[in-house]
Amino acid sequence: MGLDKSPEQLIKVGLAALKQKDYERAISTFQQLSQSGEVSTNYRLKAQMGLIRAYKAQGNNVRAHELCQPLLNSRSPAIRQWAHDKVKQLDAEISPQQSHNISDVASGFVPETSGFVPFQSEPEGDTDKSADKPIKDRPSLNKVSNTESPSLDNISDSTGTHRSSLFHYQTLNRREILELEDGNAPKTPDGSDNNNPSIATTPSSSIATTPSSSIATTPSSSIATTPSPPPNPLEDPTQIVPEQSQDVLPNRLKSTANGPETWAKGDRLNRLKSLGKVSVGRLWFAQMTTIPILFLVVRWLVATALTSTGNYLQFLRRLLPINFRVSNIFWEPQYWTVLISLGILTIAATWLWPLLLRPTDQLTSSKLQTYSPEAVQLLRRLCAKRRWPFPKIQLISSELPLIFSYGWRPRYGQLVVSQGLLDQLEPDELAALIMYEMSHWSTLDWVFLSTHGLLLQGLHRAYWFLARWGTERSRSLRLAAGGVATLSYSLFWLLAKVGCGLARTRVPYRDRTTAELTGNPNGLVRALAKIAYTMTAAVDQQGYTPPLLESLDLMLPVGPHRAGKSARDYAWGALNPLRHWLSINQARPPLGDRLYTLSAYGRHWRLKPSLSFAHLQLNNGSRGLSGEDWRNLLVQGGAWSGLAIGLGIAVIMWLIGAIATSLDFPLLAWFYQDQSILIGIPLICAATGQLLRINPFFPEIADIPPTSDKKLTTWQTDPTLIPLSQRPIKISGTLTGRPDLANWLGQEWRLQTTQGSIALHYMPYLGPLSNTRELVPLLNQHLQVTGWFRRGHQLWIDIDQIQTQPNQIKPSQHPIWSVIISLISLSYGLWIIFRGG
Numbered sequence: 001m002g003l004d005k006s007p008e009q010l011i012k013v014g015l016a017a018l019k020q021k022d023y024e025r026a027i028s029t030f031q032q033l034s035q036s037g038e039v040s041t042n043y044r045l046k047a048q049m050g051l052i053r054a055y056k057a058q059g060n061n062v063r064a065h066e067l068c069q070p071l072l073n074s075r076s077p078a079i080r081q082w083a084h085d086k087v088k089q090l091d092a093e094i095s096p097q098q099s100h101n102i103s104d105v106a107s108g109f110v111p112e113t114s115g116f117v118p119f120q121s122e123p124e125g126d127t128d129k130s131a132d133k134p135i136k137d138r139p140s141l142n143k144v145s146n147t148e149s150p151s152l153d154n155i156s157d158s159t160g161t162h163r164s165s166l167f168h169y170q171t172l173n174r175r176e177i178l179e180l181e182d183g184n185a186p187k188t189p190d191g192s193d194n195n196n197p198s199i200a201t202t203p204s205s206s207i208a209t210t211p212s213s214s215i216a217t218t219p220s221s222s223i224a225t226t227p228s229p230p231p232n233p234l235e236d237p238t239q240i241v242p243e244q245s246q247d248v249l250p251n252r253l254k255s256t257a258n259g260p261e262t263w264a265k266g267d268r269l270n271r272l273k274s275l276g277k278v279s280v281g282r283l284w285f286a287q288m289t290t291i292p293i294l295f296l297v298v299r300w301l302v303a304t305a306l307t308s309t310g311n312y313l314q315f316l317r318r319l320l321p322i323n324f325r326v327s328n329i330f331w332e333p334q335y336w337t338v339l340i341s342l343g344i345l346t347i348a349a350t351w352l353w354p355l356l357l358r359p360t361d362q363l364t365s366s367k368l369q370t371y372s373p374e375a376v377q378l379l380r381r382l383c384a385k386r387r388w389p390f391p392k393i394q395l396i397s398s399e400l401p402l403i404f405s406y407g408w409r410p411r412y413g414q415l416v417v418s419q420g421l422l423d424q425l426e427p428d429e430l431a432a433l434i435m436y437e438m439s440h441w442s443t444l445d446w447v448f449l450s451t452h453g454l455l456l457q458g459l460h461r462a463y464w465f466l467a468r469w470g471t472e473r474s475r476s477l478r479l480a481a482g483g484v485a486t487l488s489y490s491l492f493w494l495l496a497k498v499g500c501g502l503a504r505t506r507v508p509y510r511d512r513t514t515a516e517l518t519g520n521p522n523g524l525v526r527a528l529a530k531i532a533y534t535m536t537a538a539v540d541q542q543g544y545t546p547p548l549l550e551s552l553d554l555m556l557p558v559g560p561h562r563a564g565k566s567a568r569d570y571a572w573g574a575l576n577p578l579r580h581w582l583s584i585n586q587a588r589p590p591l592g593d594r595l596y597t598l599s600a601y602g603r604h605w606r607l608k609p610s611l612s613f614a615h616l617q618l619n620n621g622s623r624g625l626s627g628e629d630w631r632n633l634l635v636q637g638g639a640w641s642g643l644a645i646g647l648g649i650a651v652i653m654w655l656i657g658a659i660a661t662s663l664d665f666p667l668l669a670w671f672y673q674d675q676s677i678l679i680g681i682p683l684i685c686a687a688t689g690q691l692l693r694i695n696p697f698f699p700e701i702a703d704i705p706p707t708s709d710k711k712l713t714t715w716q717t718d719p720t721l722i723p724l725s726q727r728p729i730k731i732s733g734t735l736t737g738r739p740d741l742a743n744w745l746g747q748e749w750r751l752q753t754t755q756g757s758i759a760l761h762y763m764p765y766l767g768p769l770s771n772t773r774e775l776v777p778l779l780n781q782h783l784q785v786t787g788w789f790r791r792g793h794q795l796w797i798d799i800d801q802i803q804t805q806p807n808q809i810k811p812s813q814h815p816i817w818s819v820i821i822s823l824i825s826l827s828y829g830l831w832i833i834f835r836g837g
Contacts, residue, residue: 007033007043012397013360014050016419018057020367026054045079052086065090259563260529266602266610268428269519275512275601286505287444294452294498299338301491306330346451350412353450356457357416359394368393371422375431378518382438391415391438398548400538401425401531403433404555406450410441424534429527432518436557439513445506452499453555456492460551463488467742482741486769489747496554496587503554503587510557511594512601521598522610529570529611532591533563540757543736544748554587561591562716562756562795567613570595571719572791574613577629578636578722583793590793616719635693636724639822642689646682653677676832683829690822698815701728701786701800712755712789721791729789729797735760735778746771751785751797759796760785763814774810781805787812 010033017026033039034047048067055064068090071083310330317324345352361367369376383390388410396402399420407413415437422430440446463485470481515521539545539560553559564570573579573592583590599609625633634641657671671677707729715727733753737743745768749760764774787799799812 007039009397011043011046011050014047014054016360016395016397018050018054020361021057022361023054023058027051027058030054056090061090061094065094259533259565260526262565263526263529263610264608265428266522266525267607268522269605269607272516272519273605275516275604278509278512280509283443283445283505283509286502287448290499290502291444291448294448294495295338295342297495297498298342298455299334302338303332303334306332306334342451345454346408346447349406349408349450349454350414352454353406353414353416353457354394356454356461357394357396359416360397360419361395363393363395363417365390372427372430372434374427375434378431378435379438382435382517386410386442388441393417395419395422400546400549401534402548402552402556403437404453404552404557405437405440405446406453406555407441408447408450413441413446420534421531425527425530426523428518428520428523429530432514432520432524433527433531433557435517436510436514436524439510439517440506443506445502449499449503449555452495453552456496456499456554457551459488459492459495460547463492464547464742467739470741471739478741482744485741486744489742489745492551497585499554500585500587504583504589507557507588507594508597511598515598515601519605521601521605522607525595525598525610528558528591528594529561529563532558532561535560536562536756539750540752543750543752543757544738557588558591559588564717567595567611567616568717570611571613571616571717572721573793575616575719576722577625578633579793581633582636582722586793632722632724634689635696636722637689638693638697639686639690639825643682643686645689646685649685650678650681653681674836676836680829680833683825683832687822687826687829690818690825694815694818694822696724696726698788698798698800699726699728701788704728704730704786706730706732706784707789709754712753715789715791716755716795718791723790723792725791727789727791728786730784730786731758731797732782732784733758734780734782735775737775737779740772740776743771743776744769746775749775759794760799761796761814762799762802762812763817764810765813767817775802778802778804778810 010029014026014029014033017023017029030047030050034044034051036044048071052064052067055061055067065087068083068087071079072087074080074083307330310326313326313330317326365376365379379390382388391405391410391413393415394417396416396418398418400418401421401424402418403416403421405413405415415434417434421433425433466481466485466488470478470485473481511524514524518524535549535558538549545560549556549560562569567574570592573590573594574596575592576582576590579590579593588594595611596613599611599613602609637644653671654677656668657673660666660668661672712729712731715721721727731751731753733751735749736752736757737749738747743749746762749762750757751760762771762775764770766773782805784803785797785799786801786803787797790796790798798814801812802810804810
């Protein structure tokens with residue numbers, strides 16, 4: 001009988017159940033895996049060890065003792081040693097009355113030695129006491145072992161012959177399985193102790209992973225980071241950052257010692273207070289404009305697809321000797337079809353979302369109580385006040401810190417949290433985030449984004465599945481899969497941009513409401529900063545944005561953002577005058593702006609802040625726009641600024657023509673009669689704006705020395721920079737990005753450096769679709785990038801040229817393509833006006 005989930009997912013489910021003390025479920029899950037003949041020996045070995053752990057925690061020491069016996073006959077000395085230590089512990093705990101029930105069990109399970117990192121010996125009697133508690137309540141799990149763990153490459157069979165791993169280290173050499181038992185972190189490869197509780201290193205390779213199941217945090221300890229995302233229906237668990245860049249990641253992850261987890265807790269209200277009334281006009285305007293825009297865009301996409309299909313069928317009708325009738329439905333406007341379909345999708349979202357997410361468990365109030373009693377208390381108070389039932393909370397096994405919700409009425413709403421979120425936040429931080437999410441439930445944007453997010457999930461899943469499926473296929477299937485995947489991503493990108501405005505507009509209202517509901521703006525400040533950093537660590541570790549994180553972007557409270565040890569690291573988002581204009585295409589305002597505003601709420605209530613921006617206010621003055629800022633914004637906008645100016649000119653000319661027509665003044669009446677000016681003039685102005693932007697945006701780069709880490713850090717924290725600022729950069733690192741077919745449009749290229757990973761913008765000679773020929777062969781290679789450093793809502797580098805190790809130089813053609821597109825728009829606009837209409 002086949003497994004209902006992948007082996008990696010079953011391991012995750014068993015671990016989650018074990019930590020929640022649901023031992024029956026853990027045993028059932030591990031038994032399903034250990035008894036299956038369809039999985040590798042490594043997974044069955046891990047499952048058997050999980051069974052031993054579960055039976056021991058349940059008090060069934062006799063059964064645990066029996067399961068240890070086959071491991072005593074393993075060909076691996078390390079495994080035999082672990083089993084011997086475990087049997088010794090069990091013998092000490094088994095009573096004399098039970099000892100006669102222990103019989104020797106013949107081993108029908110012979111484990112392989114490949115891909116397994118053995119346990120370290122543990123002190124007697126300590127394992128269960130720490131493991132049975134929630135992770136955040138444990139003082140520390142990563143204790144240093146007295147002896148170094150044997151390397152994976154040094155494990156040999158009984159004949160002494162070296163056996164290489166049969167499975168890739170990225171999938172099987174994972175610490176969450178191994179640290180399940182003891183929580184002991186091995187020494188580093190150089191023999192030094194690894195006392196950092198936020199990172200566990202594997203001696204056999206340079207990869208560093210920090211799974212949530214193996215990390216313990218206390219209020220004063222480091223945050224448990226999640227550099228490697230978990231297996232999930234929406235993401236490929238084998239795709240993490242490649243070997244070549246592993247030397248960068250440990251240093252990056254160790255920087256958590258200076259991150260948000262070290263901030264002071266700050267004060268909170270003893271009694272809730274209001275911040276006063278606030279106008280919700282912007283939110284209602286965003287709702288009333290975004291909903292019809294989505295409807296029109298979806299209707300246009302459906303009508304275009306049906307029209308194209310109808311035309312193709314008519315072509316086949318003329319081509320083939322078959323007489324068939326093409327229905328008129330292919331040329332109908334499809335207004336009612338789309339409206340009814342979206343209505344059905346909205347109501348069905350409550351049942352469709354679980355099919356995509358596949359939650360591992362339902363988080364009841366009693367289970368949530370173990371993580372945050374405050375969250376349960378606040379939920380009960382809110383639900384009683386609003387007359388809502390206690391919300392249903394679904395748990396997904398992802399180690400990414402995720403929280404969002406969906407539904408069309410509070411009675412049918414579902415709150416979704418990940419295991420990574422529960423493990424990484426303090427109780428008051430978790431309570432603040434849950435109340436942030438619950439504050440959506442009484443507004444229309446929650447219903448809209450629930451349906452909209454479902455559309456995005458379907459398109460993104462199709463894109464990722466086809467991109468992964470077509471990688472190993474024949475050339476024809478590969479091209480077909482790549483083409484459809486690229487089309488799916490294009491539709492996903494288009495619909496995501498439709499919802500960005502509403503998603504961004506609602507965030508400040510929710511932050512304010514959360515501060516009022518909890519009286520703890522400092523808790524939300526720390527929570528947002530922690531999960532933003534953890535997401536960034538996952539992107540750095542994997543080499544690109546995890547698919548689940550990208551597909552849920554509009555629904556999450558925060559996205560990837562580099563954390564810092566002080567307010568200066570968030571100064572750009574808090575103080576830059578153009579911060580909101582430069583975030584207009586993002587799903588959320590800059591994180592620094594949100595932390596600044598939440599800290600202002602604390603100052604209003606006279607609370608001691610977790611993060612203070614007071615000294616930055618004095619040094620940088622007003623956050624408003626000056627005349628120079630407006631000029632920079634117009635140049636920065638380029639084509640968009642020109643388009644807005646062109647529309648304004650066209651509308652004024654049209655109004656003048658209307659007045660001239662009413663006054664019977666034929667010299668200007670043609671402005672009103674000729675509709676071509678409403679299209680031609682905006683196109684001409686947009687092209688002109690783009691042409692004027694090229695030289696300031698892409699200045700000449702002389703031969704510059706390599707950029708130092710100190711200078712790069714200064715640029716990242718400078719609150720005055722905008723993308724238009726001229727900062728030539730030359731930096732070396734490892735090129736990472738999405739797999740081949742998933743990156744046809746250059747969706748995401750990143751450079752892994754000593755400062756973490758930085759996004760790259762690259763335009764090949766033949767346009768985005770030639771990325772497969774230009775950059776894909778360089779994936780995971782060390783190279784040097786010369787270009788322009790940009791500081792906006794995110795950090796990125798516009799590439800001027802790339803130099804590889806053999807001194808091969810690949811120039812980027814972004815300026816040339818900007819000129820080509822501008823000239824085409826300019827010519828088309830002039831042609832429309834000269835043609836008239």
